[in-house]
Amino acid sequence: MFTGIVAALGTIMSVEQRGGDLRVTVAVGELPMDDVAIGDSIAVNGACLTAVTFDATHFVADVSKETVSLTASKQWVSGAKVNLEKALTPNTRMGGHMVTGHIDGVGEIKSIEIVEQSWKIDVQAPKTLAKYIARKGSVTVDGISLTVNSVSDSLFSLNIVPHTTAVTTVSTWKPGMVVNLEVDIIARYLERLLLGEKYGEEMPGGMTKAFLAENGFY
Numbered sequence: 001m002f003t004g005i006v007a008a009l010g011t012i013m014s015v016e017q018r019g020g021d022l023r024v025t026v027a028v029g030e031l032p033m034d035d036v037a038i039g040d041s042i043a044v045n046g047a048c049l050t051a052v053t054f055d056a057t058h059f060v061a062d063v064s065k066e067t068v069s070l071t072a073s074k075q076w077v078s079g080a081k082v083n084l085e086k087a088l089t090p091n092t093r094m095g096g097h098m099v100t101g102h103i104d105g106v107g108e109i110k111s112i113e114i115v116e117q118s119w120k121i122d123v124q125a126p127k128t129l130a131k132y133i134a135r136k137g138s139v140t141v142d143g144i145s146l147t148v149n150s151v152s153d154s155l156f157s158l159n160i161v162p163h164t165t166a167v168t169t170v171s172t173w174k175p176g177m178v179v180n181l182e183v184d185i186i187a188r189y190l191e192r193l194l195l196g197e198k199y200g201e202e203m204p205g206g207m208t209k210a211f212l213a214e215n216g217f218y
Contacts, residue, residue, distance in 0.1 A: 004097060
């Protein structure tokens, strides 16, 4: 588990194709590695990866075909800047929200506007994920825990303060770029609870008031 509070900026040093999988080497920048062990989890742009070898300057991890298919391809290229965060420990401050590091899909940066000192950024989410994104809720974008300011259908808006822009990859974002999205884990489990045995079935009208009422939730 992670918090979505980025600890350091890293760089993809190399990418090796292994069938449908990848083996990546990541330079860790200022991320301390003295408390890392082989097998530990490190989030790379929000994707939870397992360190198979490491030293003070870099670590190596395997990226499964499943992870590759769900994440933004632009991050798996040599020279790409990435947000890094080590997994939670019992004494970690919960500055963000509970993040699993399991990417749900890819969104697209639609617009960026400078408002005073902050950045207003609109992101288009896949329609399959839009139902999990709520105003004033949390969403993880490229591994960064962010608060949703507003939602219109599958487009959501973020307000990013200068500190976050300075210490993450946000400063490199441009309209048209794709980003990794992880929705709030509570929303996913709530849907599973509400649907019960109907979970996984096609719901042409989505989760409606009629459905909730029929099943005793409304």
